[in-house]
Amino acid sequence: MAAVGFRRLAQALCRGNRSGLPALVSGSRAASGLTKDGLPGAFPQTPAEKAAAAKKYNMTLAEYEPYPDKGEGFGDYPKLQDRSQHERDPWYKWDHPDLRRNWGEPMHWDFDLYIRNRVDTSPSPVSWSTMCKQLFGFIGFMLFMFYLGEKFPAYQPVAAKQYPYNNLHLEKGGDPEKTPEEVKNYEI
Amino acid sequence: MADYREAPLATRPRTLDPNEYFNVSPEQRRSEQQRAVLRADLKRQYQTQLNSPHRKALIEDPALTRWVYARANPYLHFKPTYKTSLMGAMFGVVPLFVLYFVFKTDRDKKERMIKDGTLERKFSLSS
Numbered sequence: 001m002a003a004v005g006f007r008r009l010a011q012a013l014c015r016g017n018r019s020g021l022p023a024l025v026s027g028s029r030a031a032s033g034l035t036k037d038g039l040p041g042a043f044p045q046t047p048a049e050k051a052a053a054a055k056k057y058n059m060t061l062a063e064y065e066p067y068p069d070k071g072e073g074f075g076d077y078p079k080l081q082d083r084s085q086h087e088r089d090p091w092y093k094w095d096h097p098d099l100r101r102n103w104g105e106p107m108h109w110d111f112d113l114y115i116r117n118r119v120d121t122s123p124s125p126v127s128w129s130t131m132c133k134q135l136f137g138f139i140g141f142m143l144f145m146f147y148l149g150e151k152f153p154a155y156q157p158v159a160a161k162q163y164p165y166n167n168l169h170l171e172k173g174g175d176p177e178k179t180p181e182e183v184k185n186y187e188i
Numbered sequence: 189m190a191d192y193r194e195a196p197l198a199t200r201p202r203t204l205d206p207n208e209y210f211n212v213s214p215e216q217r218r219s220e221q222q223r224a225v226l227r228a229d230l231k232r233q234y235q236t237q238l239n240s241p242h243r244k245a246l247i248e249d250p251a252l253t254r255w256v257y258a259r260a261n262p263y264l265h266f267k268p269t270y271k272t273s274l275m276g277a278m279f280g281v282v283p284l285f286v287l288y289f290v291f292k293t294d295r296d297k298k299e300r301m302i303k304d305g306t307l308e309r310k311f312s313l314s315s
Binding site: 032033038039042043056058059060062063070071073074077083087095102103104105106107111121123124127128 | 193194195196197198199200201219222223226227230231233234247248249250251252253254255257258259261262263264265266267268269271272
């Protein structure tokens with residue numbers, strides 16, 4: 001820690017970028033090797049700016065298309081096709097095989113939406129109408145059946161509980177001398 | 189297959205894409221070649237760094253840095269227009285008031301019913 005501070009002091013004294021205490025205390029430096037003009041900037045107005053932006057993002061001028069300048073916060077970031085990583089060739093030797101992406105390739109604004117665990121835009125195996133019919137058909141059928149089950153309940157027949165020994169006359173504290181009335185819970 | 193229609197938000201298979209078969213002019217091939225040149229250059233840069241015996245650190249990806257920077261700093265290029273102000277109002281301001289009124293009326297109704305003794309106090313967990 002002290003060595004870092006001493007080194008920075010020496011550098012500041014030599015180069016004189018910032019003098020004195022702020023140079024030691026702030027210690028701000030870039031987190032990457034990119035310079036300021038390697039980072040995304042404002043929407044390109046002139047053709048020269050457009051060419052420079054295309055070069056910056058490693059795209060040809062023909063394929064570079066920035067998002068329309070509507071103040072939505074995109075700047076000069078390129079508008080790439082809304083294709084998911086599911087659609088990319090699984091057999092090509094990508095630099096990052098799980099992301100199906102090469103190093104340095106411009107990333108889609110919604111790249112984290114289109115990874116292989118998430119949204120898939122590849123062609124569907126059956127048509128939209130078939131999918132709708134199957135899903136809503138199944139859900140509709142199940143709802144209809146549950147409705148019928150509510151309307152017409154079907155269960156085993158039940159009756160009130162029947163107790164033996166003349167309706168438990170002695171257990172209910174009845175007089176042992178007095179003969180109770182005969183309770184018949186059956187019919188033959 | 190002439191009546192093939194792709195599902196909404198999905199794409200067409202490559203074999204049914206008319207571009208594959210009808211866009212074969214020299215200009216198309218030239219632009220594809222230029223793109224291939226850029227891709228090959230990036231591949232070369234990556235492979236030299238990957239296989240260099242002196243490398244000790246991670247290989248930094250400038251495209252990734254630019255993406256992260258762009259996603260983290262949208263307000264540098266924000267401009268208040270009709271659409272952006274409407275979006276901000278709809279998602280940031282309106283839900284506050286709407287939810288306040290909804291919850292308040294519901295709770296007041298419940299409180300009134302409790303005070304009148306008309307609220308049915310069931311043992312179920314969901315209400």
